[in-house]
Amino acid sequence: MRRINPPKRESLLIDGGEIEPGFKGYIPLPIAGMLGGGETALPLHCVRGASSGPVLAVQACVHGDEPQPVRALHNVLKKIDAEKFRGTLLMIPVANPFAFADFSRQSPDQHEQTNLWGAFPGNPKGTLTQRYAAKIREALIDNADFFAEFHSGGRAGRIQNRVDMDPGVKDPEVKGSAGKKARAMALAFARGGAGLVHGVPLSKASAPGYALSRGIPAISVEIGGAYLPEAEEAPYRRCLEEGLWNLMVHLGMLAGRERHSRLTYFDVSHRAEVNPSAGGYLLSRKTRFADIGGRVRKGQLLGEMLDPYTLEVTEELRSPSDGILFFSRCSGPVEVGNKGFAIATKTKKI
Structure with a gap:
């Protein structure tokens, strides 16, 4: 599979501050003051390589009872050397801190819109969930050349191992550009170990669906589950880590040989x-x-x-x-x- 040519990017602004080449660090994104006296913020991790390349934005824990990707993202992040990296990785490991702290699928606030998954593009003056969505849109999606969202089975005991992509983006321009690149993303990620690619419409109210509607290639990943013992959780974690790594090799952000293997595809029908x-x-x-x-x-x-x-x-x-x-x-x-x-x-x- 031909790799994607990295776009040129002169500057990168996150929450009003410019991120310089060679930067690797943590940037808290303030959201709002809370009733308990503290402030809630989104945890943004950024690696901006010394060399130019694409911006890949990644988020996880959109649902608070799906914590498995956190450990995988930690392992990937610590392996990346910013001096050898090409492009930029923007990563929010916990997209819904309110739900994450409650270990619940949705935000525990008493409003209609409590599921962050369906809250995009968000509202910076709306409910807490809508404010999270608005900040994610502003900091991640609006800066991204490519977008990936990680899910795992929640506390209800679900187990999955696949990559979801939208096979029928209706906008002709998106279908011809972002849709084609999203398919290549899905294949590269799945070859890290998931093995299954699922064709399913991605709601425009979700972050990946919203990104696609803006012409940004996007995928949704469903791997693993909660409450799994270490020995059973480890292979799912490796699928996440190796899938993300293979995707970054495919995008030209990391040196190395891209994995190529046969995959199983099925669609929602x-x-x-x-x-x-x-x-x-x-x-x-x-x-x-x-x-x-x-x-x-x-x-x-x-x-x-x-x-x-x-x-x-x-x-x-x-x-x-x-x-x-x-x-x-x-x-x-x-x-x-x-x-x-x-x-x-x-x-x-x-």
Whole structure:
């Protein structure tokens, strides 16, 4: 795959201050004073290489119960030498500090707009969630040549390992430029270990979807889960680290050889879900790293639902078709309406 030619950039302004070439450091972005007397801020980490190149903006923990990317971003950041780096990496490891502190998916403030994922482009005078979105738009998206958002399974026990890209951006100009580059981003990242590429529309109210609507190539990454023991969490973390590293090699920001490998692609119109018909305790049979992206057969037992009160098995969850398992859950409480498992029913190698 041909690498992207890095654009020239004379200056970079973040929150009113200019970032000089060779800079590697931490820049807190103030948001607002809080009732408890402190101030909430977004944690921006910046590496501006000594040589010119693209600006890659990355954010994680849009949902506060998805902390896994934090450790991966820490590991990647400490390996980067600004003197040998080309271009700029802008990174916000915790995009929603309010939700992160509460270990909740959404901000705990009492307003309609509490899900940062759908709050873009934001409002600098709105709710706290909208203010976070506005600052992310201003500091990250408006400065970016490329954008990536990291998610992981939250406290409900979800496990995933894929890269989402929008296969059908409706704006012809975006589809021909940003859409094509976003596809190349998704492939480069997935070749770091995720292996699965999912074609799915990205909402314009999300940060990646908003970036695409502005002509900025963008992807959304879904890797790992919460509460995983170290041995089970480590391979997902490596997928994040090596995916981001391979993406930066692809963009010409790092020296090295870009990984090239065959990937599995599927789109949102060719998927089947297996969801419990009632709440209960899920006994999952698909919790290993190797299970995600693995093949399942029609009728194969994926899990069972246990009534936690009568202690009887009430339901078997079986695959409705042959395919690739791309969404699973750890064993634990599951409420009615929660997703259980998801299978890609039609895939192709790319």
